[in-house]
Structures are given as C-alpha cells and as structure tokens.
Amino acid sequence: MDPGVVDLSRLQFALTALYHFLFVPLTLGLSFMLVIMESVYVMTNRPVWRQVTRFWGKIFGINFVLGVATGLTMEFQFGTNWSYFSHYVGDIFGAPLAIEGLMAFFLEATFVGLMFFGWDRLSKLGHLIVTFMVALGTNLSALWILIANGWMQNPVGAAFNPETMRMEVSDFYAVLFNPVAQAKFVHTVSAGYVTASVVVLGISAFWLLKGRWTGIAKRSMTVAAAFGLASSLSVVVLGDESGYALTDNQRMKLAAIEAAWHTEAAPAGLTLIGMPDSVAQTTRYSVQIPWVLGLIATRSLDGTVTGMSELVLKAQERIASGQIAYRAVERLKIDPRDQSARAALETHKRDLGYALLLKRYIADPSQATPELVEKAAWDTVPSVPLMFWSFRIMAAIGFLMIALFSAAFVIASLRRHDQYRGFLRLAVLAIPLPWIAIELGWVVAELGRQPWAIEGVLPTFLASSSLTRGALWTTIAGFTALYGALAVIEVRLILAAIAHGPIEEEPQAPAPVGTPIPAAPLTA
Structure with a gap:
C-alpha cells in the first residue's frame, strides 16, 4: 500500500469528520434545550416562552440540515476510502451504523417536520411530545455512532474466523454495552449540551449588550446558565470516567496523554504542564501534582500507570505471539483441516493484529527479524507532544466552562442579567471555546489510537482502499x-436569524363583514 494514499485517506476522513462535528454538538444540546423551553411554555401558557422556543428551534433547524448532509458523506467513506476495513470488520462495525439509520435517523426525520410545521396543528402537549421525540432521536443517533466508534477503541464481542478470514460478532451484547462506548457517549453528549448552552448564553448576552429583545434574552440566558452549569460539571466527571476506562483498555493512549515514558512507583503524579521530548524520552520543565494521576487512573493508592517503554516491551511480546497466529492462518489457508494450526491460532489469535504491524516493513510477518519486531513495537506509540497538549487545552477549556456557567447561574438567579456588561462580553467571546475543546477531544481519541484502525486488530495502513x-x-x-460554501451559508443564515431576532409576524385576522375598505391613495 502506498503510504501517501493511506495518509491522504486519513486526511480526507479527518477533515470530513471534524467538519461534521462542528454541527453535531449544537444539535445534541439544542434539542433538549428546546424541550426545556417548550415545557415551560406548556406549564405557564405564557406566549413569550413560545417565542423563545420557536427562535432557538430556527437555529436548531439550520444546524440540523447541515449536520445530516455532512454525516452521510462521512459514512460513505467507509466504502470508498476504507474498503478493507469494511470487508474485515463490516459484520460488527456495520450493525450499529445500520441501527442508527433505521431507528434513530428515521425517528428524527419523522418528527422534525412535525416540530417545525405543527405549531398550529397540534395541541401544546402534543407538540411538546414531538419536540421530545426529535431530541430523543438526535441523541440516539449519537449513541449508535459512538457504539461503533467505541468498538474501534475496544473491540469486544468479536473474534477472528479462520473460515472467512474476517472478524465476526461473537457477543453482540458485549458490543452494545462496551464500557468504552458508554463512557464516550455520555461524555460526548454532555459536551454537546455545553456547546449549545454557550451558544444560547452568548447570543443572549449579545442581545442584552445591544439592549434588544431583553425579555427573551433574559429567559434564554437563565435556561442556558442552569443547563450549562449541570452539563459542564458532568463533562468533567464523565471525562474522569473516560480516563479510568483507558487504564484497562488503552494504556498506551493514557501514557501518551500524560507523557509517562516510564512506569512510576504508585501512586503516580499528574503532570500539569511540561515539554515532552520524544527523543530523550523525558518531559522537561514538568510541574506535577503528587498522587493525582494514580487516583484518577486506578482509583487506588497502590495501582500503577504503566509507562510507554514498558508498554513497548509488552507490544514486542504480543507481536511475537501474533507471528505464531499468522503462521497458523497461512497453514489453514492451505489445509483448513490442519488441527495443529487451528490449535495454535486459537491460542494466539488475540495477538494476530500485532503481527500485522510488521506488514509495514515485510510482506511475511512470520519472517521478521527481532529488529523489525522492535521497530514495529515502537510504532504503537502515538505523537506524545500532540496528545499531551491537546488533552490539556481541552481540559482547561472544560474548567473555564464551569467558571463561566457558575457566574451566569449566580447572575441569573439574582435577576441581574444586564448589569454585568464585562461578563456579557466574555460570554460572547466564549462561543468558539466548546468547539475547540471538542475537536481536540477527537484528536486525542483518534490519533491516540494510532497506529490502529481497530485497537489491536487492524493497523490503519492496511485498512484503506486501493x-x-x-x-x-x-x-x-x-x-x-463544498463544505466551505456550506459553512458560509450556515453562518450567514444564523447571523441573519440573530439580527432579525425572535420577532414573529402574526397573521392578520380578517376584517369583520361590513367594514369599509379604505380608498386607495391618489397618485400624481
């Protein structure tokens, strides 16, 4: 495989995935914020809350359309750019994607039209139920996508079948309740809730600074402050749970995030800042908090966080084991009834993927020298500086969000929405921050898994199309x-909606019978 083709395929997928995820978080969060706003309208019967809901529903609709369009393109790339990936693991990976399309996506598509056009055709309670179903469908879509992605990070419930030479499902229950997938889902969805809360807070702050639509702005700000504070706190808590999941399933990623070159005595300290040096395998100018990493990663004082050097040695052992499995597979291709080969494969098939790392350097992994085995083992170490800084910037933004929403919650509780203009300006400036954190989170999740397309099963360089x-x-x-043009269109539409504001033109009632018609004005 041409390395340039692999790198370009990765670049294309990364661009489309990162672009698609500009829309997803806002859709996830706004959907449930609409449910909250409309619930207040149903309970109070105050028309102002109908205006609030309809305006933010308009922003949701603009974002929803582009999210769907870019998501479809991304999924097609598994067939066009990653055909061997689709062939090798399609039986497992394709199932959650199919369920997402059949259940969640159609649920959204069915109710989204009713949500936008059913205001005057449904009862208030009926329309609220429709809005809730849209929110449910949106979040179910994220669930199934993240089950598929979580399986790539932690491929449970599947096994290699020597009869078909493919990975196949052995326990679909394990695929569905994969701990990595569950942790990723709740963390990702909470991040989407924070994103929507920041957008609502920022736009409301902008209106308050301009002195326009202050009644609606104050109500929107109150909802955003409460929802955003709960969401930002949950992001940090659930992010900690995601870190704990790495201890059991992706130790190399955790070590790279913390620039842990060597195993420390328990409990390990958490490095706040530093300068990772991949050549010297050390972190210069590091500032550490004792014990914290050990507590986060192992939930104990005696658990150790394995360093990258030790994990490379473990990878060498697994590559050697995988070579035995690879030889057994080659023998089974010639004679499927070879029982000794089948027994050897059964013993070592867990490490077959590690042997495939050698294909970067040699056509037959079973013939690789110890030097090539060591070289392939070091390939399992991702870019440490990139992982180290991406994670820390993401985490710093997360704590900034807690501070922002804590201040907003206090201000809204005191009903002083428009009295702190400095805070309102900060709220407007903070709008891009959640997206930066989310994109960096995906960098950590996906580049931290390299060199694997599927952790421990299929190297990325073998997964692409020809x-x-x-x-x-x-x-x-x-x-x-195309995406650049769509981005310009979306931004212009949203800015136009913000400038127009939440004003709705009510239809004019027909004049009573017998009302005189005014004469047309005379013209020169």
Missing part, C-alpha cells in the same frame, strides 16, 4: 470547496 493520490486530492479539494 485508490490513487490524484483521486484523493481531487475529492479532498471538492469536499473542501
């Missing part, structure tokens, strides 16, 4: 141009 560099450059340029 494409040409020219074809990939052409599609990258096409997607960039």
Whole structure:
C-alpha cells in the first residue's frame, strides 16, 4: 500500500469528520434545550416562552440540515476510502451504523417536520411530545455512532474466523454495552449540551449588550446558565470516567496523554504542564501534582500507570505471539483441516493484529527479524507532544466552562442579567471555546489510537482502499470547496436569524363583514 494514499485517506476522513462535528454538538444540546423551553411554555401558557422556543428551534433547524448532509458523506467513506476495513470488520462495525439509520435517523426525520410545521396543528402537549421525540432521536443517533466508534477503541464481542478470514460478532451484547462506548457517549453528549448552552448564553448576552429583545434574552440566558452549569460539571466527571476506562483498555493512549515514558512507583503524579521530548524520552520543565494521576487512573493508592517503554516491551511480546497466529492462518489457508494450526491460532489469535504491524516493513510477518519486531513495537506509540497538549487545552477549556456557567447561574438567579456588561462580553467571546475543546477531544481519541484502525486488530495502513493520490486530492479539494460554501451559508443564515431576532409576524385576522375598505391613495 502506498503510504501517501493511506495518509491522504486519513486526511480526507479527518477533515470530513471534524467538519461534521462542528454541527453535531449544537444539535445534541439544542434539542433538549428546546424541550426545556417548550415545557415551560406548556406549564405557564405564557406566549413569550413560545417565542423563545420557536427562535432557538430556527437555529436548531439550520444546524440540523447541515449536520445530516455532512454525516452521510462521512459514512460513505467507509466504502470508498476504507474498503478493507469494511470487508474485515463490516459484520460488527456495520450493525450499529445500520441501527442508527433505521431507528434513530428515521425517528428524527419523522418528527422534525412535525416540530417545525405543527405549531398550529397540534395541541401544546402534543407538540411538546414531538419536540421530545426529535431530541430523543438526535441523541440516539449519537449513541449508535459512538457504539461503533467505541468498538474501534475496544473491540469486544468479536473474534477472528479462520473460515472467512474476517472478524465476526461473537457477543453482540458485549458490543452494545462496551464500557468504552458508554463512557464516550455520555461524555460526548454532555459536551454537546455545553456547546449549545454557550451558544444560547452568548447570543443572549449579545442581545442584552445591544439592549434588544431583553425579555427573551433574559429567559434564554437563565435556561442556558442552569443547563450549562449541570452539563459542564458532568463533562468533567464523565471525562474522569473516560480516563479510568483507558487504564484497562488503552494504556498506551493514557501514557501518551500524560507523557509517562516510564512506569512510576504508585501512586503516580499528574503532570500539569511540561515539554515532552520524544527523543530523550523525558518531559522537561514538568510541574506535577503528587498522587493525582494514580487516583484518577486506578482509583487506588497502590495501582500503577504503566509507562510507554514498558508498554513497548509488552507490544514486542504480543507481536511475537501474533507471528505464531499468522503462521497458523497461512497453514489453514492451505489445509483448513490442519488441527495443529487451528490449535495454535486459537491460542494466539488475540495477538494476530500485532503481527500485522510488521506488514509495514515485510510482506511475511512470520519472517521478521527481532529488529523489525522492535521497530514495529515502537510504532504503537502515538505523537506524545500532540496528545499531551491537546488533552490539556481541552481540559482547561472544560474548567473555564464551569467558571463561566457558575457566574451566569449566580447572575441569573439574582435577576441581574444586564448589569454585568464585562461578563456579557466574555460570554460572547466564549462561543468558539466548546468547539475547540471538542475537536481536540477527537484528536486525542483518534490519533491516540494510532497506529490502529481497530485497537489491536487492524493497523490503519492496511485498512484503506486501493485508490490513487490524484483521486484523493481531487475529492479532498471538492469536499473542501463544498463544505466551505456550506459553512458560509450556515453562518450567514444564523447571523441573519440573530439580527432579525425572535420577532414573529402574526397573521392578520380578517376584517369583520361590513367594514369599509379604505380608498386607495391618489397618485400624481
């Protein structure tokens, strides 16, 4: 496989995935914020809350359309750019995606039209139920997508079948309740709730600074402050749970995030800042908090966080074991009834994927030298500086969000929404921050898994399609141009909606019978 084709395929998927996830968090969060706002309208019967709900529903609709369009493109790439990935693990990976399309996506599509066009055709309670179903469908879509992604991070409930030479489902229950997938879902959804809360808070603050639609702005700010504070706190708590899941399932990713080059005596300290040096395998100018990493990662004082050097040695052992499994597979291709080969595969098949790392350097992994085995083992270490700083910037933004929403909650509780203009300006400036944190979170999740397309099962360089560099450059340029145009359109539509405000033109009632019709004005 041409390394340039693999890198371009990765670049194209990364661009489309990161672009798609500009829309997803706002959709996830706004959907349930609409449920909260409309619930207040149903309970109080105050028209102002109908205006609030309809305005933010308009922002939701603009964002929802582009989220769907970009998501479909991304999923098609598994067939066009990652055909061997789809062939090798399609039986497992395809099932959650199919369920997402059949159940969650159709649920959204069915009710979203009723939500937008059913205001005057449904009862207030009926329309609230429709809005809730849209929110439920939106979040179920995220659940199934993250079950698929979680399986790539922690491939449980599946086994290699020597008869078909593919990975197949052995326990679908384990796939559904994968602990990594569950942790990723709640963390990702909470991050989406924070994003929507920041957008509502920021736009409300902008209106208050301009002195426009202050009644609606204050109500929107109150909802955003409460919902955002709860969501930002949950992001930190659930992020801690995600870190704990790494201890059992992705130790190399955890070690790279913390620049833990070597195993420390328990409990390990948490590095706040520092300068990771991949050549010297050390972290210069580091500032540590004693014991904290050990407590977070192992929930104990005596558990150890394994360093990257020790994990590389473990990878060498697994590559050697995988070579035995690879030889057994080759023998089974010749004679499927070879019982000794089948027994050897059964013993070592858990490490078959590690042997495939050698294919970067040699056609037959079973013939690799110890030097090549060591080289392939070091490939399992991701970019430490990138992981280290991406995680810390993401975490810093998370704590900033807690501070922002804590202040907003206090201000809203005291009913002093428009008295702290400095805070309102900060709220407007904070709008991009959740997106930065979310995109960095995906960098940590996906680049931290490298060199694996599926952790411990299939290396990324073996997963791509047989494409040409020219074809990939052409599609990258096409997607960039198309998505750039869509981004401009969405931003203009949202800015126009903000400028127009939550004012609705009510239909004019017909004049009573017998009312004289005014004469047309005379013109020169």
